[in-house]
Amino acid sequence: MKNSQHLKAYVQMHPDNKMAWYLLGKEYYKNGQQGKANYCFNQAGEVYEAFERSKVPADMLREYEDGLLKVEHERHQAGLRKRRLLVALALTLLVFLPSAVPAGTDAGSGAALASLLSEAADASVEPAADKTGAEQVNAPEEPEPGLAFTAMGSDAAASGAAIAQLLRDGARSATAILAMERSGKWLLWKEKLPLAATVVQSGKGRAVYQSYDKAGCRCEPPEAGALQQQAGQWQRQQEQLAVLWSAMLAYRSSEGSLPPSLAALTGAFPGNWLGGTTPLMKEKFASVRNVAAAGAAQQPAADPGGKETASGSGEAAGGNAAAAGSGGQELPFFTGPLTIIVDKQNHRLAVTSGSVIIRNYKVGLGGARTPEGTFTITDKVVNPNGRDNGEFGSRGMQLSDSNYAIHGTDEPESIGKDESLGCIRMSREDVEELFAMVPMGTKVQISKGGLPEELLVPADRYPSEAPGNQTNPNKVYHWLN
Structure with a gap:
C-alpha cells in the first residue's frame, strides 16, 4: 500500500x-x-x-x-x-x-x-484522492437525504471515469448507479436494474465510492434491499417522465410551441397526443415544461455506456445522468425523444431513447409486404374497428399517410410470423402498453436487423388505460391488416 x-x-x-x-x-x-x-x-x-x-x-x-x-x-x-x-x-x-x-x-x-x-x-503526508476525488470505503446502508439515481452500462458503472463524469455533471451529494446490460450497440432498460454502486460526495471535493458488485470489487457490499426498492420506483417514474417529455417535444414540433397544460396533450381524438396520464405527470408537468422552455438539451450528451465519456452515462444515455437543467430544474433521465424501431428479420418492435432499449416486443409482420423506411405515428385510435375484438384489435397507430399501421389482432397466433398484409401486429397487452407510452408524432423506423432477440417486457406494465374519447366514429380504417 x-x-x-x-x-x-x-x-x-x-x-x-x-x-x-x-x-x-x-x-x-x-x-x-x-x-x-x-x-x-x-x-x-x-x-x-x-x-x-x-x-x-x-x-x-x-x-x-x-x-x-x-x-x-x-x-x-x-x-x-x-x-x-x-x-x-x-x-x-x-x-x-x-x-x-x-x-x-x-x-x-x-x-x-x-x-x-x-x-x-x-506525520506521513497522505496523498490526495484520485483525480475523481473517489475512494472506495464501506458506505452506510441507508442512503443519505437527497439521493439521486442514474443508470449506466454495466461495463461503465464501476469505472473511475464514470465517477468523474457524474461529478462534472453536477450530480447530487449522493447518487446511486444502476447497471444496464449491453447487447451490441444497445443498452437494455430491464425491470429491476441491479445496483452497481453509490457515490457520496464528502467535504473538500472528495467522494466516497461504494461498489455493490461483490465479484467486481472483491468486497462484501452492504445490504442493498432498501436501495433496490427505491431504484425500482425511480425506474417506473423515469418511464412516465420519458413519455411526458417525448409528448412535449412532439407537440412543440407540430404546433410550434410547448403545450400550455397537460390537458392540451390529452384531448379527444384527434388531439390525443398521450394515451393517458398518471399522477406523476400531473405533479411534474410544470417543472418538466420549465426545463423544456429553458432550452434544455433534447438529445443525450453522452452514451450511457460511456463510449464518449471513457466509460462514464454515464448513460447520460438515452438519458442524462442526474443532470440539471436551467434554474436547477432536474432533467428526466431520458432526454432523447422516444422512437419505435421495427426489425423485420427478428420480428421485434422496440421503444428506444438514444442508445437505450426501454421495451422490446415480439410482433407479427408481412415479410416483403411490410414497407421499410421512416414513418410517423399520426392517428392514435382506440377500438379502430368500433370494438375491441375486431381485426385491428383494441388499439391502432397509423404510420404517416399510408394504409399501414401498428395495431392489435384477432389472430394472436400470427405474432412472430409473416402473415399480415403489411401491417405490424401485436398482442393485446403489448399494443395497449405501446399505445400508452408513445405519443402522436413518434418516429417509426422499419428495417431488417438491428434489434436483439431478447424480449424486454416487464411484469409490472406501464399504465395503459385509455379514456373513452379516443375512438374515431367518423372514419372506417382500411389498413392492410
Missing part, C-alpha cells in the same frame, strides 16, 4: 505521466481495488493498451517504478526536513520570545503549539 501512496503523490505532481498512471493502476489491481485500477488505466490511455498487449519484461516495469518511487521518496523526505526545520524555529521562538504569547493564553499554549507542529512534521 505504501507504493500506492507514493505513486498517487507522484501522479498528482505529474498528471501527464501516463506510465505513472499505468503503474499506479497495477498497484491498485494487485491490492484488489478494481474500481481505482480501472480509473488509472483509463488515464494511462495508449500506455495501458501497449503494455497489456505486449510482452514487456517485468524487470523493466520494476526498474521504471523504482525510479518513480525514488524521486517521490526524495521529494517526501525533503518536505519532512523542511517541516522539521520550521518546528525547530518555532520552538526557538517560544523559548526566546515569551512576550509574543498573546494575552490571556495559559502556560500550556506554547506546549500545545509545539505539539501540533511536531505532529505535523512527523
